Amino acid sequence: MRFKTNLKNIQLVGALSSLEKITWLRLDDEHVRFTVIPDTGSQVWALLPMEFIFDSVQLQSAEAQNTINLELPLVPLQRALKSALNATSANLRLTKKDGIPILSMTIQTSTVAQGNQGGGQGSYSRFSRGDNGPGHFAGGFGDGDDDDGVFNIEPLETHLHREREKIITQDIPVRVLHPDNVEMIMQPKVREPDVHIQLPPLLQLKAISDRFTKLAAASSRASNSATATAAASNPKLELSANMHGSLRLSLTTDTLDVTSQWDSLENPELDPSQLHCPLEEHPSTIFREAGPDKWASVRVDGKDWSKVLSVGRLEGRVIACFADEHALILYVYVPQHDDVQGDDCVVTYYVSSYSA
Structure with a gap:
């Protein structure tokens, strides 16, 4: 091996x-x-x-x-x-x-690596054995030809950059x-999604999700309720989407009710050849025809959801598929390198929904 x-x-x-x-x-x-x-x-x-x-x-x-x-x-x-x-x-x-x-x-x-510069600024003189006697720092000696024994003395460059391996x-x-x-490790099977939508930038979504989770913790400290404290230690966020380009993130507790919503997102077209039923009978088609008030929702653990959103560092397009009240599947399309031909690579995240 x-x-x-x-x-x-x-x-x-x-x-x-x-x-x-x-x-x-x-x-x-x-x-x-x-x-x-x-x-x-x-x-x-x-x-x-x-x-x-x-x-x-x-x-x-x-x-x-x-x-x-x-x-x-x-x-x-x-x-x-x-x-x-x-x-x-x-x-x-x-x-x-x-x-x-x-x-x-x-x-x-x-x-x-950068060495020490040592004393001085790298100034120098020429050594001469002229009329002033040996060892006198002055001009050159001899008759001025190239063999006069006079050399330009260079400074000791102790500040040079050197590469070290x-x-x-x-x-x-x-x-x-x-x-x-x-x-024996099998990928979970999920029913056909009710809603599929392209998510906004994940780092933006993560920032708001983390803020909601912190709000839940802050509200529990303000309340002496044991129930509120337990809920804040494991806050549940509700994610909802429809087939008309909207995504909603909500947090509801005894003392909080906050929501953020994104509109004008893309609901990608499905490939009929990849479906197990006619397109007109697909759940997403039914949700689309029901109008913008028809939402599919899942509840996720706030801390776990934040970890999932760390995939945003891959800078890929993310399609979220909602199986209402059951699961959320994220397909992260990671662009390949310039020297690799072919379609984008896909990383799949399976997130189970908590009961209400």
């Missing part, structure tokens, strides 16, 4: 690491699959082309398509990737240390999983 590669895209793992401590990673000749299934909270499924994250891949195993399945901790991986943010190169290889499988990341960086190695413990165990 062999895996060695150069890293090309580290932003994706950073977005995943905010959700859970462990991820399942499946590698084969063509794809990389990330799966994050926490005990509670949102699930993540990502199937990406190998060249989206890695370069110069060496992959070999006894399984079909050279498949390798790994379980790895996201926190130390993210810590290692932070070291690679400004690296000139970073490579990753599967190896063993003391019989334990590890992913060893070797990061090469170049830093610019630094090599860092970080070892990440992993578990090699049996293929049969990984095949």
